[in-house]
Every structure is written in C-alpha cells, then in structure tokens.
Amino acid sequence: MAHQDPIARLVSQLARLPGIGEKTANRLAFHIIKEPAAFAQELSEALLGVKERIGLCTTCCNLTETDPCWICQSEKRDSSVICVVEGTPDLMAIERTGEFMGRYHVLHGVLRPLEGVGPDEIRVRELVQRLSKPEQGVREVIVATNPNTDGETTALYIARLLRPFEVKVTRIASGIPIGGDLEYTDRVTLGRALLGRREI
Amino acid sequence: MQLDHLHIEHFRNLSRVELTPGPRFNVLTGPNGQGKTNLLEAIYTLGSVKSLRAQRNAELIQWEQERALIEGEISREAHRRQARIEIGATGKRVVLNGTLVRSIQDYFGTLSAVVFSPDDLGMLKGGPSERRRFLDRAVFNTRAGYLADVQAYESVLRQRNAVLKSPSPSAGLLEVYDEQLADYGASITQRRLEYLRDFFPIFRRAFRGIFTLEGEVEASESAQIAETLALGYGASWWSPSPVSVSGELEVPSLEALRTGLGGALRRGAREDMRRGTTCSGPHRDDLHLAFLEREVRSFASQGQLRAIVLAMKIAEIQVLTERLRFTPVLLLDDVSSELDRDRNRLLFELLKRHPGQVFITTTHRDFIQLEGEDVRSWSVRQGALEPR
Numbered sequence: 001m002a003h004q005d006p007i008a009r010l011v012s013q014l015a016r017l018p019g020i021g022e023k024t025a026n027r028l029a030f031h032i033i034k035e036p037a038a039f040a041q042e043l044s045e046a047l048l049g050v051k052e053r054i055g056l057c058t059t060c061c062n063l064t065e066t067d068p069c070w071i072c073q074s075e076k077r078d079s080s081v082i083c084v085v086e087g088t089p090d091l092m093a094i095e096r097t098g099e100f101m102g103r104y105h106v107l108h109g110v111l112r113p114l115e116g117v118g119p120d121e122i123r124v125r126e127l128v129q130r131l132s133k134p135e136q137g138v139r140e141v142i143v144a145t146n147p148n149t150d151g152e153t154t155a156l157y158i159a160r161l162l163r164p165f166e167v168k169v170t171r172i173a174s175g176i177p178i179g180g181d182l183e184y185t186d187r188v189t190l191g192r193a194l195l196g197r198r199e200i
Numbered sequence: 201m202q203l204d205h206l207h208i209e210h211f212r213n214l215s216r217v218e219l220t221p222g223p224r225f226n227v228l229t230g231p232n233g234q235g236k237t238n239l240l241e242a243i244y245t246l247g248s249v250k251s252l253r254a255q256r257n258a259e260l261i262q263w264e265q266e267r268a269l270i271e272g273e274i275s276r277e278a279h280r281r282q283a284r285i286e287i288g289a290t291g292k293r294v295v296l297n298g299t300l301v302r303s304i305q306d307y308f309g310t311l312s313a314v315v316f317s318p319d320d321l322g323m324l325k326g327g328p329s330e331r332r333r334f335l336d337r338a339v340f341n342t343r344a345g346y347l348a349d350v351q352a353y354e355s356v357l358r359q360r361n362a363v364l365k366s367p368s369p370s371a372g373l374l375e376v377y378d379e380q381l382a383d384y385g386a387s388i389t390q391r392r393l394e395y396l397r398d399f400f401p402i403f404r405r406a407f408r409g410i411f412t413l414e415g416e417v418e419a420s421e422s423a424q425i426a427e428t429l430a431l432g433y434g435a436s437w438w439s440p441s442p443v444s445v446s447g448e449l450e451v452p453s454l455e456a457l458r459t460g461l462g463g464a465l466r467r468g469a470r471e472d473m474r475r476g477t478t479c480s481g482p483h484r485d486d487l488h489l490a491f492l493e494r495e496v497r498s499f500a501s502q503g504q505l506r507a508i509v510l511a512m513k514i515a516e517i518q519v520l521t522e523r524l525r526f527t528p529v530l531l532l533d534d535v536s537s538e539l540d541r542d543r544n545r546l547l548f549e550l551l552k553r554h555p556g557q558v559f560i561t562t563t564h565r566d567f568i569q570l571e572g573e574d575v576r577s578w579s580v581r582q583g584a585l586e587p588r
C-alpha cells in the first residue's frame with residue numbers, strides 16, 4: 001500500500017463510494033488535485049470529523065452528534081408512535097413533510113440475505129429491546145421501509161417480531177411508486193402515504 | 201400497430217442503425233453473427249423494456265460504450281407515439297412522447313411484439329423452463345401488472361434461496377419469504393391459468409387448421425383429433441395437478457392459490473433446506489400437452505411437434521390481437537432454417553394471412569418465400585444495415 005501511486009490510491013478510494021464509477025472517480029480526483037491545498041485539508045478534516053463526531057443514538061439508532069439524538073430528546077414528540085425507516089435520509093424525508101410528530105427507529109438497511117444482510121446486520125434487535133420496556137408506552141409502530149420487495153420483507157419480519165408485544169404494527173400505505181426511493185419521493189405523496197396507513 | 205421508424209445507438213453490435221420499415225414484411229438477411237437477432241432484440245426491448253436474452257443491462261450495451269439507445273416511432277391507427285429507451289449499466293430510462301415514464305404500467309402496450317425463434321420450436325421437446333418462458337411472454341403481453349409480479353417473485357425467491365443455503369437459516373425469516381412467495385406466486389399462477397383458459401379454444405382451432413393444411417389428414421379427421429387435444433398446467437404444489445385447461449376451467453381464487461402455495465412451501469421447508477433451493481412454486485411449473493390421449497413430447501414426430509408449436513404461436517398472436525384489438529408486431533428470428541420445406545410453405549401461407557407488420561431474419565434470402573411490393577429487404581453486416 002505504501003508504495004501505491006497517490007493518485008491511483010485516491011481514485012480507488014473514491015470509486016468505492018456508491019454511484020461513483022472509475023470515470024467519475026478520476027474526474028473527482030483530478031479536481032481535488034487542481035484545487036488549492038486548503039480544499040483538500042478542509043475535505044479530509046470534514047471526512048474525519050464525521051467519523052469522530054457522528055455516532056448512533058442509543059435509543060433510536062439515528063445518526064447523531066449528541067446522544068440521545070435531537071428527536072429522542074424533544075419533549076414535543078409523541079412517544080407512543082415509532083416510525084421505522086431504512087436509513088437517516090428517509091427519516092429526513094419524512095421530517096420534511098411535517099406530517100409526523102412521533103419518534104423514529106433507524107434500521108440502517110433492509111434484509112437482503114443474498115448480500116449477507118440478515119436480521120443481525122440491521123438494527124431490529126434494538127427495536128425489540130426498545131419495545132420490551134413497557135415504560136416507553138409505545139402503542140403503534142409504523143414501518144416505512146421502501147415499497148419494494150426487500151422493504152416489504154423487512155416490514156413483515158418486523159411485524160412478526162413485534163407480535164408478542166401489545167403494539168399495533170402498520171405499514172406505510174402505498175402511494176409511492178413501486179421500486180421508488182423514499183428519499184426522492186415528493187412531499188405530497190409521502191404525506192398522503194403516511195396518513196393512509198394499513199395494519200399488517 | 202406498426203413501427204414506422206427505428207433508431208439505435210450502441211445496442212450490442214449495432215453501433216448506429218436508422219431503419220424505416222414497411223407496414224408488412226421486412227426481411228433482414230446476413231451471415232451468422234452479424235447482428236440480425238440483436239436487431240430483433242432491440243425491437244423487443246423497445247416494446248417490453250425487459251430484454252430477450254440478457255440477464256444484465258450491461259450485456260446490451262456495445263462494448264466500450266457507456267449507454268445504448270433505442271428510439272422508435274410507433275403508430276396505431278391514427279395515434280403516433282415516440283418511444284425511447286436509454287440503457288445504462290445500472291438501469292433503463294424510458295421516455296414516451298418526451299415524458300419520463302415512472303411506472304412500467306404506464307408504458308404497457310406502447311409496442312406489443314411477439315417473438316418466434318428456433319428456441320420456441322424446441323419448446324415441446326425441451327425442459328419446462330422453455331414452456332414457462334413461452335407462457336410468461338404470452339401473459340406478459342396481455343397483462344400490465346404481470347411483469348412486476350414476476351420480477352418481485354424472482355427477487356423474493358433469490359433471497360429465500362440465499363437463506364436456505366446459509367449455515368443456520370432463520371425460521372422467522374423463511375416464513376416471511378414463504379408468505380411473500382405465496383402472495384406473488386398466487387397472482388402469477390392465476391394470471392397464467394386465466395390466460396390458458398382464453399388461449400385453449402383458439403389454440404385448438406389453429407391446431408385443427410394446421411393439421412388440415414399439412415395435408416396429412418382429412419379435415420373431418422383433423423377435427424376429431426383436435427377434439428382430443430388436452431392442455432394442462434402442472435403445479436406440484438396444487439391438487440389436482442395438472443390443472444386441465446381444456447374443459448370449462450374454473451380458475452381458483454387468489455386466496456385458495458395463496459393457501460395452497462403457502463402450505464406447500466411450509467411443508468417443503470426441510471427438504472428445501474437440504475437442497476439449498478426452493479422446490480415448489482410457479483418457477484417450477486410446466487405445461488402438459490396431449491392429443492389422442494398421449495403426451496405429445498413422447499410420441500409426436502419432430503415435424504408434428506413443430507407444427508404444434510406453430511399453432512401455439514398463432515394462437516398466442518390471435519389471443520393478443522383480440523385482447524388489444526390491434527395486431528401485434530411479429531418478430532421471426534431465423535425460423536425458416538429450422539423448418540423443412542412443407543412446414544416453411546405452411547408458415548408463409550399463414551404469414552401472408554396475418555395482417556400486421558412482420559420482421560424476419562434469415563441467413564439465406566431464398567429461405568424466405570416472400571416476394572412483391574409489400575416486402576422490404578436489408579442486408580446485415582457487422583452491425584450495419586443496408587437496403588438490398
């Protein structure tokens with residue numbers, strides 16, 4: 001590694017990012033090289049800062065700088081409803097709709113055994129633990145995983161795990177294009193989907 | 201329905217194609233490996249978005265290129281449509297009349313095409329997957345939601361098989377996959393059965409017509425033979441199996457199919473784990489065909505089998521024509537080279553009676569017994585087309 005050409009090293013690291021191919025990685029690398037040294041400095045500090053300062057909320061598993069996260073800390077939130085999402089970007093998408101005033105649980109993925117992602121690889125156990133504390137007073141869990149087959153699998157699996165608890169488990173109603181990413185769904189559709197949810 | 205203009209860029213070995221087909225017969229001639237099938241595949245892809253042969257989008261893009269483009273002008277009576285499919289390594293983008301298509305359902309029926317290739321001719325002799333492919337393509341053309349169901353089913357199936365192969369399969373997760381497979385599988389099966397119910401009487405008529413045309417038997421006799429024709433849908437997870445579609449078929453309810461498949465999956469879980477794969481479901485089902493009380497694949501001659509496939513394809517086109525109320529585009533890939541003289545004559549008899557647009561590929565122009573002003577011809581060399 002130590003002897004690897006520094007440009008090649010940067011390109012191969014950038015190419016590991018999702019959605020970035022060899023070509024784009026090259027373009028980004030040469031852009032960084034062209035910019036003044038201060039830019040690279042700032043970028044690398046930002047990268048390290050994210051890893052040092054961002055962690056998971058011990059309550060909801062959201063990415064956060066403080067623990068618990070700002071949503072778990074908020075007094076205005078309705079603790080009796082938990083909305084389960086695949087990732088923090090989905091949480092942010094729902095927050096932008098302004099329709100939801102409950103709390104969240106972030107899974108950091110969906111079940112995809114084919115890619116080695118089973119129940120132990122996503123944060124479902126944390127959700128079960130959270131519900132096993134009756135003092136939390138959770139009455140409803142809304143599963144807002146994406147409306148594709150893997151999102152559906154994950155929702156059904158969660159519903160099964162939560163069966164022993166006295167909570168209502170609902171699935172975000174469709175209204176979102178099949179296979180569509182929640183992150184890119186327009187606010188109206190998403191808002192409507194949240195209002196018309198069904199029990200699973 | 202007809203394709204009035206076709207523009208292709210970097211699709212397989214077709215670097216750039218500009219084609220203005222005629223409303224009837226379009227003959228594409230060229231030696232092996234020049235791009236004839238690729239051209240038909242491009243037309244099929246424009247119609248169905250799903251490709252004919254490729255498993256991955258990347259295979260469809262010309263080597264060293266980033267994306268492929270297929271663009272067509274399609275007319276149906278007075279309607280004209282502009283369809284455009286861009287294929288990148290990670291996905292396809294579909295644009296209809298300048299608007300991005302979000303759901304495949306909205307694109308459905310833009311260009312309905314039926315393919316007929318040497319693979320189909322071997323369908324009755326080959327394995328079940330070839331008969332399922334015939335059935336799936338036929339159903340897909342008539343039902344907007346079918347492709348989505350099949351893709352969802354296949355995706356769930358792959359995940360379930362991965363769980364089965366893992367060292368300690370989670371029972372809870374397997375049950376979830378069973379539930380999903382039963383849901384999608386019931387819908388797929390119901391649509392297949394509904395299709396076969398509508399298909400059978402038309403198939404029987406085509407079968408009788410072909411046996412008469414074949415000149416082997418008298419018309420009255422072929423009518424009698426046709427009466428003994430029996431088609432069944434074999435599903436190991438359903439009872440009775442095969443489901444006869446020859447009589448008055450009462451298609452089972454979704455609920456019944458779901459319960460049936462769900463139960464079979466549950467009972468088969470242990471065996472599935474041992475084998476590392478899912479043994480029951482529509483992905484394993486099959487078609488059974490018999491006449492004179494005998495299964496065709498074990499007694500019919502090679503020539504008869506091909507004539508029967510011909511009748512199946514004709515019936516497929518007729519079912520589709522009735523359903524859509526216009527004629528689909530026919531794509532015939534090198535079928536003539538696989539048929540003897542008499543059956544070729546039969547094929548062209550039938551084609552001349554088919555009113556719509558036809559694309560035919562061949563290695564030898566004289567295989568194609570079509571002449572006259574409604575025939576246009578091109579030669580295909582190294583991915584390029586030239587009028588001839």
Ligand SMILES: Nc1ncnc2c1ncn2[C@@H]1O[C@H](COP(=O)(O)OP(=O)(O)OP(=O)(O)O)[C@@H](O)[C@H]1O
Pocket residue numbers: 211212213214230231232233234235236237238239258259260261262263534563
């Ligand atoms: N992605 C691709 N990029 C470039 N060329 C490709 C690609 N995929 C396939 N080919 C080439 O296309 C050619 C095959 O074309 P095609 O299957 O259309 O032949 P054909 O004219 O139908 O031949 P035959 O008469 O043997 O059926 C092969 O030479 C193959 O190498």
Ligand SMILES: [Mg+2]
Pocket residue numbers: 236237238533534
């Ligand atoms: Mg070919």
Ligand SMILES: [Zn+2]
Pocket residue numbers: 057058059060061062068069070071072
């Ligand atoms: Zn939190």
